Amino acid sequence: MKFFISRKERIILTAIEIISDLGFQGLSTKEITRRQEISDGTLYKHFKSKEDIILGALDYYAKFDDSIKESIEISRLSSEDSIKFFFKMMIEYYENYPAITALVVIQETLEHERNIGEKSKRIFNDRSNLIMHYIEKGKKAGELRTDIDSEVLTDIILGSIREIILKWRMSKFNFPLKERAMNTLEIILKLYR
Template sequence: MNMNNREINRLLSTDSQGDDLTEKQKRIVESAIEMFSEKGFSASSTSEIARRAGVAEGTIFRHYKTKKDLLLAIVTPVMSNLVAPFIVRDLDKVLKQEYEHYEDFLKAMVRNRHDFIRRHLPIVKILIQEIPFQEELRSQFINLVAKDIYRRFEKIVIHFQEKGELIQVPPSSVIRLSISSIIGFFFARYIFLPENEWNEEEEINITIQFIMNGFKAR
């Protein structure tokens, strides 16, 4: 993954102006993103990050007290400046549309998220790998993204239940199992088995049919 200085400043700026990072900080951040994405937070060491960045390990600790501080320095502004507004704004293209069937909505949502993941894969991998284990990141994601998306998703599910297209179960169950199946596809595709040969269109269709077989009214 190659990121230029402008991209790093844009991702990590915490206000509208954004304080420029030093050249060494930019190299540290870029190396940390690469390492966390490739190996995960726990398996990455500050010595490896320093070596890849071409700086002394002590330089990292002059800017970031701990490895976790480095992770949060990367992910927290990214969550606020890129992920939260981009996910919400980008998903608006899906959520604001009217669909004849729930299956059509699922297809649009999966393809929209698939495109987003491919364009921001290193950061997305860090978020996927670390949100379940880092309370600060989990709280940020819930507050900045999940609550808003859940409310809007719920309205769509209720709409199709009222049309008689989906079975009458709690909307939360439809949302939970739909999202679990979709995330399962993305986990397999990009985290567990990225080297496999994937027929992505076929796998997306299979995933959606699996969901519909469980929730479509007979």
């Protein structure tokens, strides 16, 4: 069975690969056209600018967020299981497409780019607010301690997962990301039950 990937999606995937290989500063339309073996005209037929390509990459980075949230709501999982499910799905996505994790570690860099920074911040805040929502829900349901600050626990969870992703990238993807991330998440949640 063959899967069809549109030219536009291939350009986005190439941009993500370039960011992963060369960093944000290495991303250029020239590098994209070279790797895709396309003309500038073909590139600009699909995107008005480099900024549009990066916005498309951010959309690609966050494309499963709504589906994961919907699955959690439909499944009526406990708060703790909701948090675990969210990260399990995200980590599986990252393991299947390691280059996408470059967008996790460059979020601070993206913050300084006008429209790109706004979109990056929105994705980050949406994920943070979702985890905080599940923590609050868990506190009300008696699943998590009520004496903890929900925002602090959210920061601990997200910061730990981000650190693990950074280490995974720096090790050239040399350890099982899902196992390390989920074990860390389990330890954190256990401390706050």
